[in-house]
Amino acid sequence: MFTSLFFRKPEIKEWVNQCYYLGVRSVSIANITALFTGMVLALQSAYALAKFGSDMFIADLVSLSIVRELGPVLTALLVGGRVGAGITAELGSMKITQQIDALRSMATNPVYKLVVPRVVACILTLPLLTILADFVGIIGGMLLSSAELHVSGYFYLSRVLNALTPMDFVSGIGKTFFFGFLIGIISCNNGMQVEGGADGVGKATTQTVVFSSISILISDFFLTKIFYMVFGA
Amino acid sequence: MNIIECCGVTKAFGSNKVLQGIDFALEKGETLAILGGSGTGKSVILKTIIGLMLADSGTILYKGKNISNLKEIEYFPIRKEISYLFQGGALFDSMDVYENLAFPLRQHSNSTEAEIKQQVETSLQRVGMDSSVEHLFPPDLSGGMMKRIALARAIINHPEVILYDEPTTGLDPLTSQTISELIIKMQKDMNITSVVVTHDMSTVFKVADRLAFLQNGVIAFIGTLEQAKACPNQTLCAYLKGGLHE
Numbered sequence: 171m172f173t174s175l176f177f178r179k180p181e182i183k184e185w186v187n188q189c190y191y192l193g194v195r196s197v198s199i200a201n202i203t204a205l206f207t208g209m210v211l212a213l214q215s216a217y218a219l220a221k222f223g224s225d226m227f228i229a230d231l232v233s234l235s236i237v238r239e240l241g242p243v244l245t246a247l248l249v250g251g252r253v254g255a256g257i258t259a260e261l262g263s264m265k266i267t268q269q270i271d272a273l274r275s276m277a278t279n280p281v282y283k284l285v286v287p288r289v290v291a292c293i294l295t296l297p298l299l300t301i302l303a304d305f306v307g308i309i310g311g312m313l314l315s316s317a318e319l320h321v322s323g324y325f326y327l328s329r330v331l332n333a334l335t336p337m338d339f340v341s342g343i344g345k346t347f348f349f350g351f352l353i354g355i356i357s358c359n360n361g362m363q364v365e366g367g368a369d370g371v372g373k374a375t376t377q378t379v380v381f382s383s384i385s386i387l388i389s390d391f392f393l394t395k396i397f398y399m400v401f402g403a
Numbered sequence: 404m405n406i407i408e409c410c411g412v413t414k415a416f417g418s419n420k421v422l423q424g425i426d427f428a429l430e431k432g433e434t435l436a437i438l439g440g441s442g443t444g445k446s447v448i449l450k451t452i453i454g455l456m457l458a459d460s461g462t463i464l465y466k467g468k469n470i471s472n473l474k475e476i477e478y479f480p481i482r483k484e485i486s487y488l489f490q491g492g493a494l495f496d497s498m499d500v501y502e503n504l505a506f507p508l509r510q511h512s513n514s515t516e517a518e519i520k521q522q523v524e525t526s527l528q529r530v531g532m533d534s535s536v537e538h539l540f541p542p543d544l545s546g547g548m549m550k551r552i553a554l555a556r557a558i559i560n561h562p563e564v565i566l567y568d569e570p571t572t573g574l575d576p577l578t579s580q581t582i583s584e585l586i587i588k589m590q591k592d593m594n595i596t597s598v599v600v601t602h603d604m605s606t607v608f609k610v611a612d613r614l615a616f617l618q619n620g621v622i623a624f625i626g627t628l629e630q631a632k633a634c635p636n637q638t639l640c641a642y643l644k645g646g647l648h649e
Contacts, residue, residue: 271487
């Protein structure tokens with residue numbers, strides 16, 4: 171795959187198509203998840219922080235949690251489920267209907283034609299979706315804080331700007347490139363390996379959702395650990 | 404000179420020895436029909452020729468050059484000269500008919516869009532279709548249309564050899580006859596060498612110059628149709644009688 175990626179002329183049109191199908195069409199699912207995550211986080215933390223008289227830190231807690239962890243991980247899990255399952259089902263169907271063999275028989279490398287554009291699209295779109303989700307999640311926390319806790323929007327946003335540092339974004343967004351790569355590789359590999367008929371496609375699709383979710387959660391821990399080791403808390 | 408030659412080709416899937424020493428040779432412009440029951444390895448022979456499956460042992464020669472067990476990328480120049488017509492057509496679901504036909508040209512030629520359009524139209528005409536089907540997607544096509552469009556895609560790059568995998572299976576008798584006539588037309592018009600894998604005797608009688616009968620992993624008979632009729636092999640006789648009664 172790496173040979174295909176670096177030593178051949180990229181098929182930009184196909185990359186753009188895949189970015190649209192995998193990225194743009196995932197905007198709503200990523201935003202809805204982020205909005206309600208921000209809101210519930212604000213709600214939960216309001217009650218917990220109120221016990222210590224620290225409810226003014228709601229914005230700090232919501233923004234840091236979302237930007238460092240919840241935004242990247244939840245977006246990756248949701249998009250991984252939606253996009254990963256879609257890729258595996260599509261490539262699996264192509265495999266069992268001999269379309270991948272047809273590509274090979276026409277002297278075309280299926281990895282270059284099918285895998286590279288999808289993996290690249292996952293790597294490029296997941297960080298962008300996460301940036302959007304971070305923003306929407308913080309706004310969700312603000313809406314809840316304003317409506318339920320009577321915290322002014324201005325105060326909330328000033329606390330957010332005060333709490334977040336560029337390294338929080340680097341830590342959060344940086345991980346999503348790797349998550350995107352994992353989702354792309356796992357889903358394409360499972361799709362290309364499908365054997366049998368519709369049953370095989372179903373099993374591979376399930377396997378993709380499970381493997382990509384577990385891989386995201388495990389790699390999140392190690393990437394966070396490495397980040398703290400390299401850059402400090 | 405033989406264009407394709409298989410010598411002692413074997414292939415097993417686990418303990419199932421599908422091919423146990425396949426030997427045949429094919430001259431340029433000739434049409435060889437490979438006949439045999441379901442699951443006897445007819446399609447496996449085609450796939451080993453073009454490298455979609457690798458033979459366990461034996462030699463496959465194409466224009467005198469050994470092409471057995473090459474690396475995937477080494478098969479690419481050969482696959483530009485040998486086309487494969489898949490049993491189900493294997494048209495790309497995500498592309499309409501035009502894009503399916505244009506695909507090999509976009510991959511392997513520097514043709515302009517106008518030249519591609521011209522070649523697509525010519526190819527469709529060769530299989531008796533017109534440009535009205537260009538914007539249909541594979542799920543909108545009937546079985547016969549799908550086979551004809553797959554054939555149009557197979558010939559668009561002017562191959563020297565076409566490997567037909569069950570070209571008439573699952574089609575009604577009239578459509579089968581149309582496909583058989585197209586195979587003959589390709590051979591006559593473009594001097595294409597053909598290997599037709601089938602268990603449909605009417606196709607064999609229409610298109611084949613020679614017949615190879617695959618039984619128990621080996622070619623039990625190879626020769627002309629007249630020679631086949633005199634062959635003592637009872638299973639082959641049964642096939643021929645079944646075909647002759649059609």
